Amino acid sequence: MVPGRCFRRFDRRIETDSSSKPEPKPESRRLRPRAEAEADLRTxxxxxxxxxxREAALSSEVATIERCMADLKSSLENAVYHWSKAEQLMLDPDVEDVREANANRDLALRLLMETISRVENHGGDGFFSGNSK
Known part of the structure; x- marks a missing residue:
């Protein structure tokens, strides 16, 4: 007697045994009509x-915000540069240095005001229309 044969016969008996057959599905578990499934798929x-x-629109908005932030950073860095230059000129001023320092301060303040204005009116492409350099 080969053990594998016994097991195979035993397995076959289980498969053909009427008590091991699956129970019929209740009405609620039956497959839905094809039209309903296709309608759900379309939905x-x-x-x-x-x-x-929506994802594409949000990606576009994120890109716009990133460009705005880069522009603001550039504008602010430019203003800080001109203000710092003005402060350096005032450490040991002569008449020409005072004029240049005042011009640098004026430029720095103008750049800051332009940046603030663009932030306040940032709708559409108007945000990028100013030249911060």
Whole structure:
């Protein structure tokens, strides 16, 4: 007697035994009609397309915000540079240095005011229309 044969016969008996057959599915678990499933699939595809469109819009907004932040940083760095230059000139001033220092301070203040104005009116492409250099 080969053990494998016994097990195979035993397995076959279990498979053919009427008590091991699966129970019929209750009415609530039956498959839905194809039309309903296709309608659900269309709804899912529509929601997915809407989500992808929202994601694209958000990505565009993020890119715009990143450009705005880079522009603001550049404007502020430029203003700080001119203000610092003015302070250096005032350490040991002569008449020409005082004029240049005042011009640098004026430029720094103008750059800051332009930056503030662009932040306040940042709608559309107007934010990038100013020249911060």
């Amino acid at each position: 899912i595809h529509s929601k997915l397309a809407d989500a992808e469109a």
